[in-house]
Amino acid sequence: MDAIQVFLETIISRQDLIVERTIEHLYLSFVAILVAVAISLPLGIYISRKRKVAEFYIGVTAVLQTIPSLALFGFLVPVLGIGATTALVALIIYALLPILRNTYTGITGVDEGIIEAGEGMGMTKRQILWKIQLPLSLPFMMAGVRTATVLTVGVATLATFVGAGGLGDVIWRGLQSWNNSLVLAGAIPVALMALVFDFILKTVEKKVTPKGINS
Amino acid sequence: MLISFNNVTKTFEDGTVAVDDVSFTVKKGKLITLIGPSGCGKTTTMKMINKLIPISSGTITIDGNDISTENDVELRRNIGYVIQRIGLLPHMTIEENVSLVPKLKGWKKKDYEKKVDDLLDMVGLDPNVYKKRYPLELSGGQQQRIGVIRALAGEPPIILMDEPFSALDPISREQLQDELKLLQKNIHKTIVFVTHDMDEALKIADEIVVMKDGRVEQIATPTKLVQHPINDFVRSFVGDDRVKKASGSRGELLADTIMQPIQAEVELNNLPEISSKSNLHEVANIMLSKQAEAIIITAEDGKPTGIIEKNQLLKELAGIQKEVQ
CATH class of the missing domain: 3.90.1280.20 (CBS domain Like)
Structure with missing residues (x-):
């Protein structure tokens, strides 16, 4: 009972900090995902039509993904200094791969028979992309965005080390002062945020799945 | 619409000659089947008609017009296309699938809506029941019926069919062959039909083109083909039994x-x-x-x-x- 009481007291006494950091965290995650989507979706569509270069781009994003996240933040500091920009760049780099790969797999995975039928009926490349490939690969793309979002919300806790704030701040303060309640007060909102995003995007994913598929 | 192949050759990038100096004509309103063992070039031959595969040398003309001078997309909108994998768009209803080409060609809504109903009636699928359904809710046979009427919807004079019935179960296959025969009696399209199934070819074709290794071995009506195979290959491909049987009526x-x-x-x-x-x-x-x-x-x-x-x-x-x- 004591532990819960202490935890609740911590939340109440630190609520300003928690709210502020939560907003920062939301902002970092949201902007990073938006930018990553803006880069990866068009790039994914592009490489799905130039399959020879596709492996290269996916390879590059995969290599970036293998850099340990903490190290990536560290690498960027000498280049970009400290602050939100650095955190955003790192988060964007992390979010690229899942979206890019899913977009690519989604588009290239559309049944060749359907594409051939479209071509044979006299659809232009553009019509095939917009009327066939994109609607049919939308669920894949959304799944990629979902994965990237959950990942980003988690990794964004490291933003604190480059002075970009976020809930990582709360957690880190808790760790430094041996205050487990404070650690939880930072970690639980992160987990909740990831779950809520995941739920929302899952709903969107279902919505965009064209009728007639999976029926 | 008369389709004419004049010394058409297709050499792929890796050097394989898929179609080797082929010449033949398909007369207006006739159903011609291209048949041969796999790798004989029959599908390649067919796909050169709607330019899905470009020609290496020679010319193909439709009613005297060299197709190489025509716009790919325009050409294809006037050539119906039915494939083995059916290729219905799973995210569109039957109605949307069938009206695709008419829409591409800029038809008015009431025109293509009527067309969809007429075509569904023609293949025995009640428009009120099936129009709003999605392809995956239909059986394989029904899906390919939609595949066939989708090819007819834009009122093309020519239809290409690439082994359209070979993935179906034997009963559906027989039914669709019968329906196609009946349909052709009314619509008189110029149809190029690729198959590897001699029974199918003999049943539906006005004329059969037998191919082997990219070359035409024989062009004949079904009757003539079984009565008079031109060489050993055609004879064995037609089937000795059929040839012997037919020789009774030589x-x-x-x-x-x-x-x-x-x-x-x-x-x-x-x-x-x-x-x-x-x-x-x-x-x-x-x-x-x-x-x-x-x-x-x-x-x-x-x-x-x-x-x-x-x-x-x-x-x-x-x-x-x-x-x-």
């Missing part, structure tokens, strides 16, 4: 199908004559009664156009091929 063959050109040195004076439209029974009767070693075949205007010698006639009636001497 006497029905017309004289002009087996006659040879008249050589200059042949003495024509003492030979009997018979019209080129007589069958081999009649030819044999005359030759027997006249004790002739050969017979002159005359055209409709009475002029000699060919000759049949006794040995040749005997071989023909016995179903022995030319190579066997």
